Amino acid sequence: MSLIVVGSMAFDAIETPFGKSDKIVGGAATYIAWCASNFTAVNQISVIGGDFPQEELDALTARGVSLDGVEIKKDEKSFFWSGRYHMDMNSRDTLVTELNVLEHFKPIVPDSYQDSEFLMLGNLTPSVQMSVIDQMKVRPKLIVMDTMNLWMDIAMDDLKELLKKVDVLMVNDSEARQLSGDFSLVRAAKTILGMGPKYLIIKKGEHGALLFHEGKVFFAPALPLEEVFDPTGAGDTFAGGFIGHIAKTKDISFENMKTAIIVGSAMASFCVEKFGTERLREVTKADMDERLKEFVQLVNFDIDLSE
Amino acid sequence: MSLIVVGSMAFDAIETPFGKSDKIVGGAATYIAWCASNFTAVNQISVIGGDFPQEELDALTARGVSLDGVEIKKDEKSFFWSGRYHMDMNSRDTLVTELNVLEHFKPIVPDSYQDSEFLMLGNLTPSVQMSVIDQMKVRPKLIVMDTMNLWMDIAMDDLKELLKKVDVLMVNDSEARQLSGDFSLVRAAKTILGMGPKYLIIKKGEHGALLFHEGKVFFAPALPLEEVFDPTGAGDTFAGGFIGHIAKTKDISFENMKTAIIVGSAMASFCVEKFGTERLREVTKADMDERLKEFVQLVNFDIDLSE
Numbered sequence: 001m002s003l004i005v006v007g008s009m010a011f012d013a014i015e016t017p018f019g020k021s022d023k024i025v026g027g028a029a030t031y032i033a034w035c036a037s038n039f040t041a042v043n044q045i046s047v048i049g050g051d052f053p054q055e056e057l058d059a060l061t062a063r064g065v066s067l068d069g070v071e072i073k074k075d076e077k078s079f080f081w082s083g084r085y086h087m088d089m090n091s092r093d094t095l096v097t098e099l100n101v102l103e104h105f106k107p108i109v110p111d112s113y114q115d116s117e118f119l120m121l122g123n124l125t126p127s128v129q130m131s132v133i134d135q136m137k138v139r140p141k142l143i144v145m146d147t148m149n150l151w152m153d154i155a156m157d158d159l160k161e162l163l164k165k166v167d168v169l170m171v172n173d174s175e176a177r178q179l180s181g182d183f184s185l186v187r188a189a190k191t192i193l194g195m196g197p198k199y200l201i202i203k204k205g206e207h208g209a210l211l212f213h214e215g216k217v218f219f220a221p222a223l224p225l226e227e228v229f230d231p232t233g234a235g236d237t238f239a240g241g242f243i244g245h246i247a248k249t250k251d252i253s254f255e256n257m258k259t260a261i262i263v264g265s266a267m268a269s270f271c272v273e274k275f276g277t278e279r280l281r282e283v284t285k286a287d288m289d290e291r292l293k294e295f296v297q298l299v300n301f302d303i304d305l306s307e
Numbered sequence: 308m309s310l311i312v313v314g315s316m317a318f319d320a321i322e323t324p325f326g327k328s329d330k331i332v333g334g335a336a337t338y339i340a341w342c343a344s345n346f347t348a349v350n351q352i353s354v355i356g357g358d359f360p361q362e363e364l365d366a367l368t369a370r371g372v373s374l375d376g377v378e379i380k381k382d383e384k385s386f387f388w389s390g391r392y393h394m395d396m397n398s399r400d401t402l403v404t405e406l407n408v409l410e411h412f413k414p415i416v417p418d419s420y421q422d423s424e425f426l427m428l429g430n431l432t433p434s435v436q437m438s439v440i441d442q443m444k445v446r447p448k449l450i451v452m453d454t455m456n457l458w459m460d461i462a463m464d465d466l467k468e469l470l471k472k473v474d475v476l477m478v479n480d481s482e483a484r485q486l487s488g489d490f491s492l493v494r495a496a497k498t499i500l501g502m503g504p505k506y507l508i509i510k511k512g513e514h515g516a517l518l519f520h521e522g523k524v525f526f527a528p529a530l531p532l533e534e535v536f537d538p539t540g541a542g543d544t545f546a547g548g549f550i551g552h553i554a555k556t557k558d559i560s561f562e563n564m565k566t567a568i569i570v571g572s573a574m575a576s577f578c579v580e581k582f583g584t585e586r587l588r589e590v591t592k593a594d595m596d597e598r599l600k601e602f603v604q605l606v607n608f609d610i611d612l613s614e
Binding site for chain 1: 494
């Protein structure tokens, strides 16, 4: 068993210019697990309330996701988030946040997870993310973390401690700017790589993603889509594809991370086609191969530098 | 002689968050000519006042730019534009627009230009762009045009007539949305390709550029830069690199257009490094090759679809 995923499993209620969802299953670790389980076995760590549907858990188990690390607080409610997207689908307003079980979440790494080689820390309070690293008896081969602007506002010291312990940080462009205090993403990347992580991935939504490492930079576009139906979970799905590909190939070179980012981008392009995790559940190997081909065609060009 | 460039030659005064220029030489056709002359001889068509510096004209002549089609109205003033960029450098406010000689511009195609195989129509009133096409005794192999939102507001009928006569339309993302009435760029592209052009290039500034043709799409990133010093003329420089590469190679296939877009992107990445045309004037063949290599490294990845 090779990949631990830590993060929220939750309910979301989503409004977009194109429609409105009921209260549906969401949460960072849910999206990551649905995506990464295409590539590798997943050891899930999360916390849910008694209201979380058993069939959702069963569906994950059937995908090869171990739920030994998912605590169920029978008498409490699962984390709930509700938000409304703007017309450009790149920005959103949070309407409701009910922490519920997440408020006192103390993740416990089961013994059966201890041999995991890869660790994906979905967005959570930095101290909670840190507690998972602290529990690992052998440091994983690669630790990847997501975070958000809220923690930069209220827990920057904890966040900075954590950054010293991880290999790959994933943030979006505005978070990279906030964390570094620099508007230029290239300069922001230099600053952030000086804070600890060896690799930095800056997600730019429909404008693709950048990977920075030492003096090198790689860019992966997002697939131009006719319609972005619901962007919720796209970033987590991207993370799931990235770490899933790495865990499958057990290759943590810069070259393989480039491929992993393309895989993550391809998976994210499925995620946004329907509400919630719906589209992710249907994706076949043939769908994935077809979409990876589209990425190759999208960016492939010939240039003769010898003229 | 193979490439005609039509457009403004002007004075600009530019303010950015990083500095302020004097009144410097600018204009779409100036940027296009400085860039395209790296690749091919240029037949320039424009209009200037008696105030346009002779040494600027001499510098262009020395680059292989024919000025036979540049009308000099000795007693009038050149077009003048002044603008101020916002912090993100993707948006700007126009402070001053003085049309001057441009107000009654009636371009005349000199006989010596009639054998030109390629035509680049820089942003101008659509009827003025059309008059150049009408004067060509033999239709050029490829006609590329730029335009702007202003003409969609005040001259949409002329613009639509013109679109039926060109091969490649270049617009930015907001212009593509306005022209098509569709927010999705993929759907916007379908609509615009139905208006006449066989190829559509949508420029997204720091987020790169998309090329659409029939059912195909190609994406070229912009080079992530530490500092964008002055974005003025970046779109025109991109156009100059695109059409310059095409004119040099005389290959109007989709595959070669992909390469041409990368060349345009590389040239635009130089343009923004200094005020006005300053950086463009210094660029060497070695600089260009080096930057093209950076583009290859930026987007190149390996993926094995046979697994």
